[in-house]
Amino acid sequence: MSYGLINEMFEQKMKLIHKYLIKLGCSQDNAEDIVQDTFYKALKYIDGIQSDKMSSWLFKVAINKYYDLCRKNNRHIHMSIDEDIFKETLHDSKLVEDFILDLEQKEEILKALNSISDIHKNLLVFKYEMGLSYREIAELLDINENTVKTYLFRAREQFKKVWRDRFEK
Template sequence: MNLLIRKAKKHDRAAFQELMEQQGKAMYKVAKAILKNDEDAADAMQETALVCWEKIDTLKKDKYFQTWLMRILINNCNAIWRQRARMIAGGEVPEAAFSEEGYANAEWEQFLNCLDEKYRTVIVLYYVQGFKTREIAEILEINENTVRGRLVTARKKLEVQYRSADNIIRQAEFTEKRLFCMAERRI
């Protein structure tokens, strides 16, 4: 990867394209977690690639490429989020997002959606992307202890969400069994 970064710094298009392809999945997961919309996530990724291409020579240390890239992506996601909020406040109705992903992904997204953006971003960067708390602090430009605190809070909120979902499932199963037994008695 370091060789690709050095080539990209010399404006080698093929090397830069390969870098973006390598980082594509990671970028999508972060953008989708923040924006919750495939189209907005794609816009943020495209804008990030453009900014990175234009400013790759400002990257001081090659080993921080991924951190630098994610910081740009998060800034672009936040800009899109703010723009969308202004449009909604202006009276426009947002287009509903449609996604045909598997049940597990839908369930994961549902759990993530119960979190505020600041917690959701930290969870995705830590658990999905595998960044360390120090790296997340650099990306988000916040204190490392704040990152740890947000992880703890997010875990607690996810646990509460998980337990409440589990209780709802148990109650539904109990009601279903009770109705089945009542129906059998009538037969």
């Protein structure tokens, strides 16, 4: 495998990991540091990592570094809201009204999402927020594609239950 191909593969995976860390609520600076540390660690141990497990290895190292940072700072992991997309479309009062309603609904969704298990939250974010395919998620987590489908079904069911419970009270 050529150096250029390896570099391209790492760059692609690191962008995905960076994006995911930001979705988890990681600051831009911390996400960049974690990605850089993960890349360094991958280069250091590259001979010991199976090539077909590289994606899941990178992901696990980065996520564990983020969890360690959260534990160190005594902080709970929460998904973040990206409001920039909405702000770009604000031009008149109707759009402002829609923006506020969208933001309120998004906050409710995030509250529900943050109250389900981490694995289910991760799967839902991978599939619906980041748009990853079942195959990409399976590769990233180093699990069978059918297992991803099963876990995603359970994640959706857990989310629906939490969502219903929030609004039936």
